[in-house]
Amino acid sequence: MRYLSFEAEGKASYGIAADRGVHDLGARIGSVLPDLKSYLKALELGLVSSVATNAFADYATGDIAYLPTITVPGKIICVGLNYEGHRLETGRPKQTYPTLFARFADTLIGHGGAIRRPSVSEALDFEGELAVVIGRSGFRIPKEEASSFIAGYSCFNDASLRDFQNHTHQFMPGKNFPATGAFGPELVTPDEVGALDTLKIETRLNGDVVQQAKLEELLFSVEDLIAYVSIFTALSPGDVLVTGTPGGVGFKRTPPLYMKPGDVVEVEIDKVGQLRNEIAEELPKG
Structure with a gap:
């Protein structure tokens, strides 16, 4: 799995690399898990499941700006x-x-x-x-x-x-x-x-x-x-x-x-x- 943090349409989000683009997890669960760091914590606790690697793309790679992989690390x-x-x-x-x-x-x-x-x-x-x-x-x-x-x-x-x-x-x-x-x-x-x-x-x-x-x-x-x-x-x-x-x-x-x-x-x-x-x-x- 390849995760990333990105900005699209003026909004910060995160997701996974999908075929020909990015599957936007933030658009789906961002109100509860706002960034990739919180998503990793939820994975640790068993609160979410890994997304299928064949998930469809919401954005083409050329339509996003990459953010730091973890935007605000604790350390x-x-x-x-x-x-x-x-x-x-x-x-x-x-x-x-x-x-x-x-x-x-x-x-x-x-x-x-x-x-x-x-x-x-x-x-x-x-x-x-x-x-x-x-x-x-x-x-x-x-x-x-x-x-x-x-x-x-x-x-x-x-x-x-x-x-x-x-x-x-x-x-x-x-x-x-x-x-x-x-x-x-x-x-x-x-x-x-x-x-x-x-x-x-x-x-x-x-x-x-x-x-x-x-x-x-x-x-x-x-x-x-x-x-x-x-x-x-x-x-x-x-x-x-x-x-x-x-x-x-x-x-x-x-x-x-x-x-x-x-x-x-x-x-x-x-x-x-x-x-x-x-x-x-x-x-x-x-």
Whole structure:
């Protein structure tokens, strides 16, 4: 199953990818379950059933605008330095535990939206990543049970303002500018994706491959991350774990390779999808 959040005819909704378009769940049950996060919670509680994969389309794909896969996650927990190639290029030491930081929900955009470069910095870097969406509530989840807590997977671009990220050893400022967290296009359920290990993740900037790895190269696996994160915070349906980026980031190149207005960046993960965004200047306030 492939779920998505979208806007059509001026209204935000959610649904499933159907033949040649989108089956609108929000139009049918949105008064009770207003978004995909609430739908995942209802699935956990057995209050709704999965929709048949041959459901008819209410909208053609070209008639919708994609929203972030989960529009308002309760938690977005990101992982740093989770591929050996990226750890080595940053010169950071090996870690016994995952390096974690938080991203805010109001920084998210969907597939096809514009990643905005703020006026205060030109050091806007790409970070293609696998996002994991939680489907069941859990606290202190054993690693061997962690996979049963996954609702599905999506693509993520954790676009980062490197100068702000490196003001101190805390990453948070560089990771939370408006419209820098691209998330989508769809939430793909584990039965469609299968085993992650052999799947390739690739980031392209203006058509050129800038990052590439296999998901088996994650230093801390998805199950490791769910088990570790749930030690200190309860996880809920719709929470998002962003699992880290491979080597090849722009700020470690000579000269640095940063994204600029007019560029197009794509993150593609086998069986999960392709996330595409253009780069634009931030919108004026007022």
